[in-house]
Amino acid sequence: MSDFLIDEELLAAIDMGSNSFHLAIARVDHGEVKKVASMSEKVQLAAGLDENNYLNEAAQQRGLACLSRFVGRLSAVPTNRLRIVATNALRQAENGSEFIQKAAEILPKPIEIIAGREEARLIYLGVSHTMVNGARRLVIDIGGGSTEFIIGEEFEPIMTESLQMGCVAYSKAYFPEGEISEKVFDKAVVAARKELSAIASAYLNTGWNTVVGSSGTIKACRHILVNMGLSDEQQNVTFHGLKKLKDRLLKFKHISEIDFEGLRDDRRAVLPAGLAILYAIFDVLGIESLAYSDGALREGVMYDLLGRFRHEDIRDRSVQAMMGRYSADLKQAERVVSTAQKLFDDANVTLNLDAEDGDLLRRAAYLHEIGLAISHGGYHRHGAYLLQHSDIAGFSQIDQNHLSHLVAHHRRKLRHDSLLDVQKVGGNRLVYLCLLLRLAVLLNHSRSDAALPEFDLQVKNEHSWQLTISGDVKQWPLLIADLQDEQIQFKHWDIDLQIKSNQHMD
Missing domain, CATH: 3.30.420.150 (Exopolyphosphatase. Domain 2)
Structure with missing residues (x-):
């Protein structure tokens, strides 16, 4: 993703409201979002919810037909400058995932279902800029x-x-x-x-x-x-x-x-x-x-997207706020973040991970210990619950779900059935991020400022990873023992983790 947007480059937002769907396309002009095209259709998605909050087929077809027409206007907008957000109707729909899967065949990017307070924040952003x-x-x-x-x-x-x-x-x-x-x-x-x-x-x-x-x-x-x-x-x-x-x-x-x-x-x-x-x-x-x-959710979405390009990402402020709220150990978090970044840089090309995946891993590394504010026992589960159910500015429900799974699986045993859960939520990319975070946390078990041994992660293929430790491994007996235990956990998720050293390992 580019680190900046130059004037004249386009942004777009699709707002899938409960009554109407809106498309707005804008250009960035001296730091302001100037709308150049828009479409709006009354889909009335909420009218298709029955008494059990199931979205009927007619409403789904109205929504999909509208999205198909919107996509025809997006050819000039790069996908990294587009956001698609859905609000209350899909928050309520028990079969919302069914509609989202159908829409994924039409749309160039996934739909983000945003929580009510996040919707409110984005609306305010849109209004305040107008x-x-x-x-x-x-x-x-x-x-x-x-x-x-x-x-x-x-x-x-x-x-x-x-x-x-x-x-x-x-x-x-x-x-x-x-x-x-x-x-x-x-x-x-x-x-x-x-x-x-x-x-x-x-x-x-x-x-x-x-x-x-x-x-x-x-x-x-x-x-x-x-x-x-x-x-x-x-x-x-x-x-x-x-x-x-x-x-x-x-x-x-x-x-x-x-x-x-x-x-x-x-x-x-x-x-x-x-x-x-x-x-x-x-x-x-x-x-x-x-x-x-006239400012509304779609304008707020575009200003929020513009902020991400300008390193004014509300999500990073939210992460720091959560760390403060739950008194997370900043030094330990930064150690894990640094190690996670090194592992990500070693593996991202082979695993087809992009910058957004790297951002997700970094944020999870900062937040992986917030559950300690509740209890030491099972704190990874407490942290996962907080991330799943809190209102976190800037994050969609899907984002929070991904963060929750990363934190939930950063320690303790991995079960094969949980692999299927993670794949269902975020595909193999989320699986790989979970394993990279586990390694980053494990490599920092000592919670010490002392230098870690030099290491390199080589991903031979999706099912074969090799972690090479430099120097005399006898200096790191607990670390090597932990890594050998971790090999068993990786196997549960169908990954062969090899631990190597450039010196002899007993």
Whole structure:
């Protein structure tokens, strides 16, 4: 991967939302992401989730057809400058992996399912780059399946939350036949108020100076209010205007009758649910006025990607934060990182590992002991659990799953059935990274600043590795014994690990 992006080079993001899929293509212009092309299709993936959260075939086919059309626009964008993220619908789908496997046959890169708080962080990043920076702001994004709330200053979020309420999900729950009544609308508002009660106190105590909304629901409501003369002089959404809009909406008895000027046909079906959620947000959080921003998740994804090229990778800050939170031994982590990098450099070409694999190994090496904060016994399992289930800024669920497996398998016995688990999650590349991390940790068992013996790792082929130790191995009896024990573990994962020395080994 390049270490930098020059002006005029392209970036792209695909945002697979619960209501709509979006494609944005942009060029980098003096450090700013300038959009040059975009596509958006209302897929309504969340509408395809049944009561058991299984995504039906029709919704899957809508999504795959849309992705096929998007791919046709990506020929000029290198794959390392593309990110594809999925949000609440695929977070919820019990058979999401089935859809992802089908999509993998179409897409040039894997889909990243991002957690709710990570979605919120990226939304804030997108919004904050499209507005004048100033006072503390509250950003609200109403999606198809979830709604994100972020308080931040300039480009940094302070609080991030994701609540399980969205315009598609609430349309299914409260307006399934398209009928509109005050009773049903109020039920949707009450449900949204209940969701908001989980965060209201903390958010009100933190406070904000301005409120900004993004997403199609807020855009549609604002557009209607402007056309009706019910916005303020800055064309912001006001609570007074929302109350008037609610009264006008309730004059219709069915969504097919809704005829607000400028409202797109594909937005009509989810307007009552979206308005009910927005109405509850204004009410519970005491909002009087809300500005609109075109910045959204896809813009945030591209700015986050740009940061990775500029060595401003949020993932590395998150790793350092986790080490601090769990009081990991920084000196030992850096020893293991250094050794892991040497092993990776020896093996990456033969094993077909790339720079992203190296980054994953490095981050796992920094985090491999965080489970010690819970207990020494089985700390690799505790660390794996923390990595699997924590909200870690910058990481997709797949990234966290990979890190979790690396930490889970960095010590103790390897079972052959766990090999199959790792292969299922990350293929043979993740298997190789697990074994490289094991060797790096083992070579640093002494936890000493004393120099390690010189070593070289030669990968003869995928199933035959040779570690050569330089010098008199009699100086390292415990290390040699540990390596000989490790040969047995490697065998369980179908790797023949040979231990050699340029001097005689007894």
